[in-house]
Amino acid sequence: MNDLADLVDRSLSAAARDEFTSRVDAQAAFLRDVIERGELDADGLAIGLELEVYAVGDEGRLAPIPDGVFGACNKELGLHNAELNTDPDPFTTEGVQAQAEALQDQWRGARAAAADAGLDLVLDSMWTVPPAEGSEPYLAALDDCDGVAVPSNMRPDPRYAAIDRDCVGHAGGEITFDVPGATVTFPSILFESLATSIQPHVQVPTAEAFPAYYNTAIRTLGPVLALGTNSPLLPPDLYDDPDPETLLVETHHELRIAAFEQSVNHTEHRKVRVPADIETATDVVDGVVADDLVAPFLSEWLDDDRTGAVEPGTEPAFADNVPELDHKRSTYWRWLRAVAGGDPVDGVTDDRSLRIEYRPVPTQPSIRDIVSFQCLVGGLVHGLVTGDHPITDLPWADAERAFYEAVEDGFDGDLVWYTADCERTTDPAVVYDEVFEYARRGLADLGIDEATVSRYLAPLETRWAARTAPSDWKLDRVRAELDAGADLDEAIREMQAAYVRQSRAHDTFADWL
Secondary structure (H helix, E strand, O other): OOOOHHHHHHHOHHHHHHHHHHHHHHHHHHHHHHOOOOOOOOOEEEEEEEEEEEEEHHHHEEEEOOOHHOOOEEOEOOOOOOEEEEEEOOHHHHHHHHHHHHHHHHHHHHHHHHHHHHOEEEEOOOOOOOOOOOOHHHHHEEEEEOEEEEEEEEEEHHHHHHHHHOOOOHHOEEEEEEOEEEEEEEEOHHHHHEEEEEEEEEEEEEEEEHHHHHHHHHHHHHHHHHHOOOOOOOOOHHHOOOOOHHHHOOOOEEHHHHHHHHHHOOOOOOOOOOOOOOOEEEEEEEEHHHHOOOOOOOOHHHOOOOOOOOOOOOOOOOOHHHEEEEHOOOOOOOEEEEEEOOEEEOOOOHHHOEEEEEEEEOHHHHHHHHHHHHHHHHHHHHHHHHOHHHOOOOOHHHHHHHHHHHHHHHOOOOOEEOOOOOOEEHHHHHHHHHHHHHHHHHHHHOOOOOOOHHHHHHHHHHHHHHHOOOHHHHHHHHHHHHOOOHHHHHHHHHHHHHHHHHHOOOHHHHHOO
């Protein structure tokens, strides 16, 4: 048996579950103690970012990325996926600039490496031009790996394979993806790789302050997502021959949410959802411990030389104290989650910190747009907390509802909000007045200069003024192609080609409007 099949079998064994659970419990006790003793506190806020993209080849068709490209970026779930990451920087004017420059440099390097392989990378939230064999055959293909079914176009990582087999097992052997206009059954979770996203990370200064930041961030999910919706359409060969006009009215503005939730929500409790509020920072540890277990991995499996021993007189890296707990956190797929540990940030912290990973925002059309959301998320949450805004008085259920309203209807959804005057509202003008006011307040409180604030928030304010997120642009473009006589397949392909051209030609989506 090869290593991948062996590791998948080990992961799905009862013995592994028992040992993994025991280690998670012990590591959780360690982490709770570290948090309570203030060892994850920092001297200020810091920011970082993850960015997912996909590759295309001839005629804009989805294409796998050869290994040689990954010196310039990182691997992700699908063979066509790649990820870029920034190291954290202080949340200051200089830090924001450093994040933008680092991301831009990585993007140029990754595109250059892809070009050498005859490919291009796309800043988009969902691919819609199928690979040559078609979308369903590509996403459904399986290989037999010593008795373990492995998706042919999934990255051959044993952890991915184990997660896939565990989720498919919980789903009864196959998974149905059901959205307006399409109902497709797959033998794996790989249809999740239809979509890509960005994840801003915001390091919170103290464990004492963490619940306020976390609970506030939950209330921002709907309005922030509505500004960025970018996946309203599937590859046309996945549709069940819907009426095009009806589809454009009924489709969700952010199909990425359904793709992720429906791919893995098959355990007793939904693993992908809006998280519950917390009362103390250690509640985030308890949440991971209590979460349904999927594909446990013991730390030594991925490095046979690793014993967990530490040389006398030396301090282990923080992650070495919680490897199984960290693995379980990586499958704690809430739309907002906490991350303990991390990298040192000059003037802010050593390698121990507590941060929020903000997960619902889709990949945006330009690097500047992506940094704009990084600034919006960090500035808004910080501004609401430090400005003593009563947003956390908004019931959690209303915040959850606002999120799914944004998923389905974008700006037209009921984006429930609680105002600075302690009034519940669904008036989007009131909501966004406060969103941008408090985002600017938060950035100013951090000492970020006005030029930087305007550079990154103004393009998002333009979206709101035009009531146009990328999903709106895509739907309008498809509608125009249909009106000109195209069928749905042609209209989606023409829209996608225009999107890619605009993305490459402009510094920000606001320039398209």
